[in-house]
Amino acid sequence: MRVDAQLNRDKIIQAARLIFVHEGPDAPLEKIARRAGVGIATLYRRFPSREDLVMAVATDTLRSLNTAVRTAAEEQPDAFGALRVFMHAALDLKVGAIMPSLLGRIDVEDIIERSGDALDHVTELLQAAQAADEVRADVLPGDVIFMVVRLTRPLPGRAVAEDAALAHRQLEIYLDGLRSPGASPRHDALPGPAIGSAWFRRIRARMAGVAPSAARKATRAA
Known part of the structure; x- marks a missing residue:
């Protein structure tokens, strides 16, 4: 395999690994190609099917x-x-x-x-x-x-x-x-990161879908 072809293959695998972690193996292949910085045709040349990838x-x-x-x-x-x-x-x-x-x-x-x-x-x-x-x-x-x-x-x-x-x-x-x-x-x-109480409260608020302003207010009150 040519060097550039191997590089593209490695980038696609790395991108797929990160996306599969969050979205599973049925994630859109177009999204994987974009993250890898290659065209969808390049992805299919390296991996003709989803199962191959x-x-x-x-x-x-x-x-x-x-x-x-x-x-x-x-x-x-x-x-x-x-x-x-x-x-x-x-x-x-x-x-x-x-x-x-x-x-x-x-x-x-x-x-x-x-x-x-x-x-x-x-x-x-x-x-x-x-x-x-x-x-x-x-x-x-x-x-x-x-x-x-x-x-x-x-x-x-x-x-x-x-x-x-x-x-x-x-x-x-x-x-x-x-x-x-x-x-x-x-x-x-x-x-790092050393997450103290104030920082954790902001993270907890984001997880709960609380608006940033409300999270900051809660932090100041604490």
Whole structure:
């Protein structure tokens, strides 16, 4: 495949992943093409049917997840650092949001067989971090996987523009909870956004459909 064709294919898959998260696999293909910055004819040249695109998104997501955990294990100097890097990468892939949205349209086991299974690598990282007394001994692989799944689900209503950044902040808090009592102390501060009470009230008002002026008034009154 030519470089420009591969680039267009990658852009379409990335755009489809983001749109499928919010609208599901039946989202308009024209909308995906616009987000990818390509024409609808280009999309159909790369993916002749919707099923082809859905399969490509699922395969690319799991393949990228598998690559992320292997890369983290190879590049990070310690197992806990590798686990941390992998979990942040999994958030960026939105794996816990995109894969459930495609269930019923894909054969997950077939895709895992072709893309590789990240679970074995995650288990190895976790066990290595526990052996180094960096992670609590009672933490299991499911604790890692399902926390990623929870944090990659978007908040309702798209009321929080900082949703993705907030998930990374909350992951850092969760990672601290994984650490064993004997682990090295944390030295760096939590990343943003730091949502205080006033900011949360404004977000809550947007979720509830309250007018911005009313939300500001409620914040001042508080």
